[in-house]
Amino acid sequence: MKILVVEDDELTARALEGILSHQNYAVEIATSAQSAWELVEIFDYDLVLLDVVLPGMDGVALCRRMRSHQYSMPIMLVTAKDDSHDKALGLDAGADDYVTKPFNSEELMARIRALLRRATPAAIPKLEWGKLCLDPEACEVYYDDRLLPLTPKEYALLELLMRNPRRVFSCGMVIEHLWAYDDTPGEDAVRTHIKCVRQKMKKGGAPSNLIETVYGIGYRLRPLKRQGVDVVIEVEQQTRSAIANIWQQFQPRIEGQLVQIELATAALVQHQLSAELHQTAKRNCHSLKGALGMFGLPQGSAIAGELERQWASLKLLELEPWDAEFCAKLQQNLVLLRQEVAENLSENLSENLSDNLSDWATSNSPSELKTEQPLLLIVDAEISQLKGLKLEADRWNLRISHVTSLAMARQQLRQEQVQAKDLILPDAMLPNAILFDPAIAHSEYMGLKFLQELTTAQPLLPVFVWTTHRSLEQRLAISQHGGRRFLDKLTDPSQVMRAVSQALRALEPTEGRVLVVDDDPIILIALRQLLEPWGLHVEILPDPRQFLETLERTDPDLLILDLKMPHITGIELCQIVRNDERWSNLPILCLTAQTDPDLVGRVFAAGAD
Amino acid sequence: MDTRRILIVDDEPYICEVARLCLEAATDWTVLTAESGMACLEMVGQQQPDVILMDVMMPGLDGLSTIQQLQANPKTQAIPVILLTAGGTEGDRPTLYGVKATIAKPFDPLALSAQIVTILGWPREN
Numbered sequence: 143m144k145i146l147v148v149e150d151d152e153l154t155a156r157a158l159e160g161i162l163s164h165q166n167y168a169v170e171i172a173t174s175a176q177s178a179w180e181l182v183e184i185f186d187y188d189l190v191l192l193d194v195v196l197p198g199m200d201g202v203a204l205c206r207r208m209r210s211h212q213y214s215m216p217i218m219l220v221t222a223k224d225d226s227h228d229k230a231l232g233l234d235a236g237a238d239d240y241v242t243k244p245f246n247s248e249e250l251m252a253r254i255r256a257l258l259r260r261a262t263p264a265a266i267p268k269l270e271w272g273k274l275c276l277d278p279e280a281c282e283v284y285y286d287d288r289l290l291p292l293t294p295k296e297y298a299l300l301e302l303l304m305r306n307p308r309r310v311f312s313c314g315m316v317i318e319h320l321w322a323y324d325d326t327p328g329e330d331a332v333r334t335h336i337k338c339v340r341q342k343m344k345k346g347g348a349p350s351n352l353i354e355t356v357y358g359i360g361y362r363l364r365p366l367k368r369q370g371v372d373v374v375i376e377v378e379q380q381t382r383s384a385i386a387n388i389w390q391q392f393q394p395r396i397e398g399q400l401v402q403i404e405l406a407t408a409a410l411v412q413h414q415l416s417a418e419l420h421q422t423a424k425r426n427c428h429s430l431k432g433a434l435g436m437f438g439l440p441q442g443s444a445i446a447g448e449l450e451r452q453w454a455s456l457k458l459l460e461l462e463p464w465d466a467e468f469c470a471k472l473q474q475n476l477v478l479l480r481q482e483v484a485e486n487l488s489e490n491l492s493e494n495l496s497d498n499l500s501d502w503a504t505s506n507s508p509s510e511l512k513t514e515q516p517l518l519l520i521v522d523a524e525i526s527q528l529k530g531l532k533l534e535a536d537r538w539n540l541r542i543s544h545v546t547s548l549a550m551a552r553q554q555l556r557q558e559q560v561q562a563k564d565l566i567l568p569d570a571m572l573p574n575a576i577l578f579d580p581a582i583a584h585s586e587y588m589g590l591k592f593l594q595e596l597t598t599a600q601p602l603l604p605v606f607v608w609t610t611h612r613s614l615e616q617r618l619a620i621s622q623h624g625g626r627r628f629l630d631k632l633t634d635p636s637q638v639m640r641a642v643s644q645a646l647r648a649l650e651p652t653e654g655r656v657l658v659v660d661d662d663p664i665i666l667i668a669l670r671q672l673l674e675p676w677g678l679h680v681e682i683l684p685d686p687r688q689f690l691e692t693l694e695r696t697d698p699d700l701l702i703l704d705l706k707m708p709h710i711t712g713i714e715l716c717q718i719v720r721n722d723e724r725w726s727n728l729p730i731l732c733l734t735a736q737t738d739p740d741l742v743g744r745v746f747a748a749g750a751d
Numbered sequence: 752m753d754t755r756r757i758l759i760v761d762d763e764p765y766i767c768e769v770a771r772l773c774l775e776a777a778t779d780w781t782v783l784t785a786e787s788g789m790a791c792l793e794m795v796g797q798q799q800p801d802v803i804l805m806d807v808m809m810p811g812l813d814g815l816s817t818i819q820q821l822q823a824n825p826k827t828q829a830i831p832v833i834l835l836t837a838g839g840t841e842g843d844r845p846t847l848y849g850v851k852a853t854i855a856k857p858f859d860p861l862a863l864s865a866q867i868v869t870i871l872g873w874p875r876e877n
Contacts, residue, residue, distance in 0.1 A: 351781065365775045378861055381776045385769055385860055392765040428808060429763050432837030435857025436769050443857050447837075 148178040175199035209236030216257040252747040285346040312360035399426040442482035519573035530635040538639040597624030604645035660704035686710040705734040720749030758800035762809040777864040788812030
């Protein structure tokens, strides 16, 4: 860390140099604003400590000059006068903080640390898209090193597109990003701005279609092209990777199509297939047949094609009882199709992880995968209220998959184990909870045995025994085989989903730990009640004297400190934390009933955030 | 620069996206997409694509009806159409309605542009 001290009084300058070097900062001294300016132009400083009263140009003027030349490092003013007007002038000129002479060295150091912590990492990177280059610091855009004369709105528009290459922005989205809420123009304004930018680009030598119109959707940067034979392979690889991203992106849709087919299959088995469901199943099979091969799943296309043929051969109007063999084949193919899709998902994922193609991956944020709906696997020969369950599941943000035999359930679960071992991200197939009717098995013994396997192999997986049996004996047998949760088959679907959701929520890992130190137990309890619903783990400590032990034990992600406590104050705790290397980055939030600026200043000086 | 325009009509958004991606990666064409027959008819007159890739089985106005409409309009009847078909229940339609050729779904994404160029006899890029 390099600090420039601008101070005309030699004694003060030497004193500052001593204090700062003692803290391992590299220090340079300038005795006038002019020499300071020359140094700033040549070297990069992390912070400037600037005396207000200087011969010639004063500190405030230098400060203004540095800011107007885009120097963004933190500037701290040193003023001899405790004059509010002077301070305001300095802050308005772009200074970040000030200290009053004579200063306390400890406070000065704390303020410098706070400023350095707040400072943004050195340079903001330029954005590039082919020959187009945007410099966010200077707010300038170049094409092939030629400056484009843009208005602020045009610049903002281009920045939006360049920060999100490959993303399409509708006029509405552009307005949302670029205009204040109470100042929204019509969509025509966006079109006009786009037109102007295109014209200016064209004048700058850029192709006019660098911003392309995606018909009916909006605008985006035109994807970059590469030329020459030597990049053909690279382009192919990138294309494959990008296709994998599209596959990821459309995973929910493909999953939805599979579920539709499964729903129709379940209805068929129960002799409740409507003409509409039949059509839907056929159409979805057809879509998957035409699509899966494109994503590198020729086998998946073939199975979907076979399923489509099977569904098409089913004549709804001939009201013959559909034979079990036909249904079994259909279900078998469906399971195969599920497997194909699940395998591809995991392959694509691992491929993507190994490929170093970051710029192609931007359109696919990993958070989309994490927020995927949990899958509830229903293992039951027939469900009278599948439709109701499905509807409720949607409401509770759950997906449902239904298997009608133990063999099919095993198949799905076995696959899951293999994948879990390889540490592949959870895929669409992986059930997060199970509704299991033991009566599905040929004998009670088989059903209970399956339950035992399941609960021993995966003790954390919530398994609900889904039954109409209410005799004590049967319940006892079930719980002896690991059954811990019961749901009556006559339970209202919304109750079923509520129970499943609760079980799932209990399994969610807590995301963050918060340590709250406050001598007032009411505040402690209130904070816990307030924060815990957000998935935070809240540790409370009423006695600040046990602070260090508790801090080490809980290793929190956030510290909340009351300022006024007996024995040790929050400010003191704050300093203790900041003086320890291990906790120097721990965010600290101070609670106080006072808004006295002096106190607030001391809080920040102690290292609070 | 090759300034050809190609319109892809398919109700499955992921088909449109993959086709767009592959064509844009391999060529300089402008790729337009429409997710229904109606959307295709609405934009085609104004956009005047050099070729249309048309899915056959779509809800609402299906591919073949859309082509009929295109044929009935003097402004659009000259635009060559390539059918995208997954075969099966929709059958292999003969080259009615001035359809140039058929590309079977699932298509090979990396070969799509070459297939189109071959079908239409366009000069290859260097």
